Amino acid sequence: MGFIEKLNRAVSKNDSLLCVGLDVDRDKIPKDLREKPDGIIKFNERVITNTCDFVCCYKLNLAFYEAYGKEGFFSILETLDMIPDGIPVIIDGKRNDIGNTARMYAKAIFEVLKGDATTVNPYLGYDSVKPFLNYKDRYTFILCKTSNPSARDIQDLKVGNKKLYQIVAEKIKDWGENCGAVVGATYPDEVKEIREIIGKDRILLVPGIGKQGGDLKKSLGYGCVEGKNVIINVSRGIIYAEGGSPEGIRKTAERYRDEINKFRP
Amino acid sequence: MGFIEKLNRAVSKNDSLLCVGLDVDRDKIPKDLREKPDGIIKFNERVITNTCDFVCCYKLNLAFYEAYGKEGFFSILETLDMIPDGIPVIIDGKRNDIGNTARMYAKAIFEVLKGDATTVNPYLGYDSVKPFLNYKDRYTFILCKTSNPSARDIQDLKVGNKKLYQIVAEKIKDWGENCGAVVGATYPDEVKEIREIIGKDRILLVPGIGKQGGDLKKSLGYGCVEGKNVIINVSRGIIYAEGGSPEGIRKTAERYRDEINKFRP
Numbered sequence: 001m002g003f004i005e006k007l008n009r010a011v012s013k014n015d016s017l018l019c020v021g022l023d024v025d026r027d028k029i030p031k032d033l034r035e036k037p038d039g040i041i042k043f044n045e046r047v048i049t050n051t052c053d054f055v056c057c058y059k060l061n062l063a064f065y066e067a068y069g070k071e072g073f074f075s076i077l078e079t080l081d082m083i084p085d086g087i088p089v090i091i092d093g094k095r096n097d098i099g100n101t102a103r104m105y106a107k108a109i110f111e112v113l114k115g116d117a118t119t120v121n122p123y124l125g126y127d128s129v130k131p132f133l134n135y136k137d138r139y140t141f142i143l144c145k146t147s148n149p150s151a152r153d154i155q156d157l158k159v160g161n162k163k164l165y166q167i168v169a170e171k172i173k174d175w176g177e178n179c180g181a182v183v184g185a186t187y188p189d190e191v192k193e194i195r196e197i198i199g200k201d202r203i204l205l206v207p208g209i210g211k212q213g214g215d216l217k218k219s220l221g222y223g224c225v226e227g228k229n230v231i232i233n234v235s236r237g238i239i240y241a242e243g244g245s246p247e248g249i250r251k252t253a254e255r256y257r258d259e260i261n262k263f264r265p
Numbered sequence: 266m267g268f269i270e271k272l273n274r275a276v277s278k279n280d281s282l283l284c285v286g287l288d289v290d291r292d293k294i295p296k297d298l299r300e301k302p303d304g305i306i307k308f309n310e311r312v313i314t315n316t317c318d319f320v321c322c323y324k325l326n327l328a329f330y331e332a333y334g335k336e337g338f339f340s341i342l343e344t345l346d347m348i349p350d351g352i353p354v355i356i357d358g359k360r361n362d363i364g365n366t367a368r369m370y371a372k373a374i375f376e377v378l379k380g381d382a383t384t385v386n387p388y389l390g391y392d393s394v395k396p397f398l399n400y401k402d403r404y405t406f407i408l409c410k411t412s413n414p415s416a417r418d419i420q421d422l423k424v425g426n427k428k429l430y431q432i433v434a435e436k437i438k439d440w441g442e443n444c445g446a447v448v449g450a451t452y453p454d455e456v457k458e459i460r461e462i463i464g465k466d467r468i469l470l471v472p473g474i475g476k477q478g479g480d481l482k483k484s485l486g487y488g489c490v491e492g493k494n495v496i497i498n499v500s501r502g503i504i505y506a507e508g509g510s511p512e513g514i515r516k517t518a519e520r521y522r523d524e525i526n527k528f529r530p
Contacts, residue, residue, distance in 0.1 A: 023366070063366045066373035073338045094362055096386065098413035101288070101328045108331035121361065123388045123408060125415030143388060148363035150390030157424045157432060164429070167422060 002137035003116045003178075004203070006088045011056040011228060013086065017220075017264060018257045020051045021092075021207070021235025022079060023061045026068065028236075030244045040068065040075040041082075047239050048082050050250035054257040057116075058083055059090040059233055080113060090205070090231075091115035094143060096128045103131040110135045117141060119182055119205070122168050126175055133176040139203065140179040144168050144194055147184025147208030165190065169197040180204055183223075185214025185232070192222035200225045209256075210237025220263045227264050232256075267402035268381045268443075269468070271353045276321040276493060278351065282485075282529060283522045285316045286357070286472070286500025287344060288326045291333065293501075295509045305333065305340040306347075312504050313347050315515035319522040322381075323348055324355040324498055345378060355470070355496075356380030359408060361393045368396040375400045382406060384447055384470070387433050391440055398441040404468065405444040409433050409459055412449025412473030430455065434462040445469055448488075450479025450497070457487035465490045474521075475502025482528045492529050497521075 001009075011017060024040050033039040033046075048058070060079065065072035083089055091113050095105040102124075109118045110132075117139035120132055132140040145155055145165040155165040165183075172181050183194050185208035195204065204223045208214030209232055216232070223230040234256050242248025266274075276282060289305045298304040298311075313323070325344065330337035348354055356378050360370040367389075374383045375397075382404035385397055397405040410420055410430040420430040430448075437446050448459050450473035460469065469488045473479030474497055481497070488495040499521050507513025 025369070061362070061366055063360070063362055063369035063373065067369040067377065069373075069377040070338070070342075072373075073335070077335075094386075095328070095359065097326070097328055097359055098411060099415075101326055104290070104328035104332040108328065108334075108337075112332065112334040121359075121386050121388050123386050123419055124411050124413060125418030125420070127413050127415035128411075146363060146389050146393075148389060148392050150364075150392035153390030153436065154388055154429075154433070155390070157429065159422045159424055159429075164419075164422065164424075168419070171418065 003088055003139035006086070006116060007056060007203070008228065010087050014053055014055060015261065016054055016056045016257045017230055017232050017260050018055050018253065019057045019059050019090065019231045019233040020047065020055050020238055020253060021059045021061060021233050022047060022239070023064045023235040024239070025064060028240050028244070037071070040071065041078045043244065044075070044079045045082055046246055047249055050246050051238065051253040052084050052087060054253040055087060057088045057090060057231060059092050061092040076113065088116035090117040090119065090141070092119045094119050094121050096121040096124050098124065099127040099131060102128045106131040106135060110138050119143065122171065129175055133178055136178060138178065141182045141205040142168065142172050142179055144172065144181035145183045145187050145190040147186045147212055147214060151184065151187070166193060166197060169194045172202070173198045182207070184208035185216060185219040186212055188215040188218035188222060191219045195223050200229070202229065204230045205233065206230055207233040210234040216259065217263045220260065221265055224265050232260050268353055268404035271351070271381060272321060273493065275352050279318055279320060280526065281319055281321045281522045282495055282497050282525050283320050283518065284322045284324050284355065284496045284498040285312065285320050285503055285518060286324045286326060286498050287312060287504070288329045288500040289504070290329060293505050302336070305336065306343045308509065309340070309344045310347055311511055312514055315511050316503065316518040317349050317352060319518040320352060322353045322355060322496060324357050326357040341378065353381035355382040355384065355406070357384045359384050359386050361386040361389050363389065364392040364396060367393045371396040371400060375403050384408065387436065394440055398443055401443060403443065406447045406470040407433065407437050407444055409437065409446035410448045410452050410455040412451045412477055412479060416449065416452070431458060431462060434459045437467070438463045447472070449473035450481060450484040451477055453480040453483035453487060456484045460488055465494070467494065469495045470498065471495055472498040475499040481524065485525065485528045486530055489530050497525050
């Protein structure tokens, strides 16, 4: 089953556009787990168990695992194994490189880690993105307008009468069917613009809700197409809720799911 | 010892501006090694043993290791251990992310893998680069004009009367002292422009010689400052020379080192 079908089934089953980001910072997890050698895995197990009926997908940001070396590497594999079959996984690596090398990154993400989708940086252009798009049943979210304050430094530069992220959105539309855009909820007007440029069928991955303070209502209003085609990612805002207790995580995930549905057009 | 001092000592000791890229594709290494479980490590040992008196640094592109999962992960660690102490290592990950996450990538590369330098993508702007620059004794090469044909798609877009890569070069100059630029030898005129923009003291990492057919003579002529401050990377052109035999690798590394020195102003 391809990513889009898998995603839409999970969206329907859990009535959710929520993606939980499994971005574990060892310094922030509850103390009893922090001290265990397999603390990251145990914490992710807690998060998955308590959120898997509220999400449409999970996202693993590789940075948080790479920072823990060998333990982190094995935690990725164990975590991926724990995610229920029907829920797609976005491997958030924001990788890219020249074609010959990008091919190896695509292999790592789609064959070794068996991700359903990934994130890719557009700065190197089409031949760096193509090796990812060659996996036709997977999906590639290309960074368009990121959620951080410095996104403006490069992405807002004026190219003729457009901004760079608008050009990138046009490229995403041209480069292939199985790619969408990353656009931060911290820039809701850009969600609108990017949706208009890339068309109705592409999926937007929208981080920046939660700790970063993005605008959920506008992002959904502008981004959704018939109540779909948007994934709202929350990481820190859920996994560390109420000290990262099972009840805190569960309650907060449900609340985010329901809040998203309230604004879902 | 900081990266620049370590680099300059290796440049002097081996009279070299050559960086060998340890980018092992299992399908391309000699058949006897390909079939061994630790084939990647054994092959890298062969490359390091036969090139370490001809290089100023090594570069590991993480894509080639990630593509081999667990084996690849351990191969990184073993390979880093085999590199002689006096030779700096560039961990080529082309990572980046929002600040909170970039911090974890910087930790992975500079603390876990203990890289002397790394490569970073500029698309997310200053707050995504800053966590790398905070490691004052390390060095960050920011992608400016990459060696691939599609580099033009985004990097050559006109921003006012400049091209995007020229703006990125200006940012590199502004963002901090301990960062330089990646610029492909396949675009030698851009090597000239970027050197003029970022000033004399920054280091240029120049791939694209060898298999990609970049212009070595011009790249050195435009990029070098007093015979230094440029690193010429060759990966495939050396490690698979003459079927990846020890003699082939050794002879070819020496030839590249000498050819670089011939054009070194």
